[in-house]
Amino acid sequence: MEVNITTKGDSKVVKLIGRLDTVASPDVTKALEPIIEDATGTIILDCSEMTYISSSGLRIFLTLRKASMAKGGKVIVRSINNDIRTVFMMTGFLNLFTIED
């Protein structure tokens, strides 16, 4: 799994590439630590190239969401594929995030 973080103004774009499974989660968590700690502004999770997510990945999303909410920020999940949308739906995550195409 690859994580690319870019900053545009007060919004941060996190591009996730590949499978966000249990194996990848610890590394992704580590990569997102600075953003979780400073979850201000808008955090955009670009999922256009994310092919898979498991509960551990969802947990990272949720952690980020909670951190952002505490700081008054905002998390946008962008371009999830249908399979992941199904997972989001199944888990009620669709209601927790702003999903953008």
Next chain:
Amino acid sequence: MKLKDVDRKALLRPALAGAALVIVAVLTLEGTSILQYVFSQKGLKEEASLRAESQLEATRNQIMDVIDQAEAAVRNSIWLASWCMEVPDSLHRVAERLVEDNPVIIGSTVALVPGYFKKFPLYAPYALRDGDSIVLKSLAGEEYDYPSREWFVKPLETGAGYWSEPYIDEGGGEILMTTYSVPIRDKKGNVAAVLTADLSLDWLTELVGNVKVYPNAFSVMLSRTGRFMVCPAETLVMHRTINEFVVGLDERSKEIDSLAKAMLSGKEGNMPIKYKGATSYIYFSPVERTGWSMSIVIPDAEIFGGVRRIGLWVKLFQILGILMIVLIIRSVFISSLKYRAMNASREKMESELQIASAIQMAMIPKIFPPFPERKDLDMAATIVPAKEVSGDLYDFYIREEKLIFCIGDVSGKGVPASLVMAVTRSLFRSFSAHDFGPAHIVQTMNESMSADNANNMFVTFFCGVLDLKNGHLKYCNAGHNAPFILTDKIAELPVKSNIPLGVIPGFKFQEQEVDMVSDDAIFLYTDGLNEAENINHELFGTDRVKAVLHTRRGSMEHLNAVDEAVREFVGDAPQSDDLTMLFIHYTAPDGKSSGKRSLVLDNVIAEISKLAPFVESIADEKGLDPSLAMSLNLALEEAATNVIMYAYPEGTNGPVCLDAVIGENSLEFILSDKGKPFDPTAKPDADITLGVEERGIGGLGIFMVKNIMDSVTYERSEDGKNILTMIKKI
């Protein structure tokens, strides 16, 4: 012909050769030393002759000098004496002058023939040197009676000069003397007197006594009558004649007699004389006019002593040399004996090893195909020992439709390894007779083998039990190389290494399992294959093994192909280790896929990555929609993660097994572990309706499993396993 005869004959030859060598060496050394001795003896003899003869000549010349002087002096006085006959008062002057003028002459007389002068019937004035002066005496005393003396008689008889027998002068200091006397005639030609000159022979004793041709050689001078004049034995001097001496000898011989005779008769020559075991060479020569005979006696030891001493040393060295040759030949002979004995015992050992090898090979199945009537199994195996006997083993047999097989490699090679191999094989047979659990079989074997392992031999071992009905393979690896499993690709069978047999008693071996589908094969081998070395010490390696296995063939063809590849690679390098291969090609009973797939994971998160290809292959086989595949993957990941994280106490290892049974309309996944009892289904579902703040971090996984799967059930099996069965309708 008996073996012993052969041995004896075989031994005889080197013994004879050794003896011949010694004899030749002795003869050569002896021959050359004899030749050398003979030649040097001859040379020495010649040299001795030369020395003796020249010494004789020189001494004789010196004697003759004195003799000549004396004779000349006397001769020169004859005229004067003759003239003085007219004036008898002056006769003493003749004698005095003779002594005065000639230092060699110590005394002189003119002794008249008795009655020549009527006035003096006896008249003999005698001049005698006394220190520097000359004393005049008269010899005409009654008691001396000169007319009867030899010196007086002989010249008158012969009418010529005469040298008297040497004598000891009683009057003048016990010195050895000789007298030369000549007759004197008066003017009428009548014999009137005898003129004498007395010569001291002290110089002669000294001269002759000092003749030293060799340190221990000596000279002897005999008078005309054979009396000893000069001789080292002083008691003989003037007291004995040679004849008296010869008569008195302990060992008289003809040679001594003839020597005495020759010397007495004034002959010249040399003679070897043997006396009391010692030989002396005697060189003799006459002294003219005096009738004396001079001889030089050289003991044989004097001439040849040097060469004999050298000869002695030479002999000593020869003996040492021969001794050494004998010792060398002996040691060569003994070592050749030992070599023969060793050869014999080695041959015996080799033949015993061949028998051992044959016995050993008879223990393991060697007929291929081993089960010709079976359509579901094609097997082949080879074992190529590096030495006569092998420390490798394989074995297999079918019991209750299960193939029980093993492969093993005993540490070390040769006989000790082969004995352990035999033990291992029989333990395998006995412990697997009532047991289908490879781990249990291996564990029991390990207990047996490590209990009494004084020599610290160990065995890497792989034991498998293949259920021929469904292709389910249970296996346990005890430190052996991972076998290859040939499915649609070639991969190493995942193995836990555990530890080799015989190392630690009480070790808990872990069992693993995998499902083989129709046409899958398993290739087991010992490290003699991948560690086969060529002359550049490069290893054959598993990649080359894989490359050869890539083309699917019959089992025996596979082994032949691998064998050929190894041989080609190794070339002329010697085989360093036993090489054993076992190939098992499984065909499901219905000829189709068994419909069952298995995956065994270690309880570490990284193992989760294996799920995706596993699900993928099932999805491929069943032609599943990728979204379904993904959600199956997700469900299995969540379920497996749960087990990996929570089933086994932290820090301990345990297997997480996932079996997939692929049915027509459903997929059944069975996740099992031997961890602590845990029922994930008992957990309340996560409440997905909660908002962000209220949402917990956990509980999502199992919730998703339940969501994705059509049925999720948990059971705790009797043998202590958590079994989670998940069914998905398709």
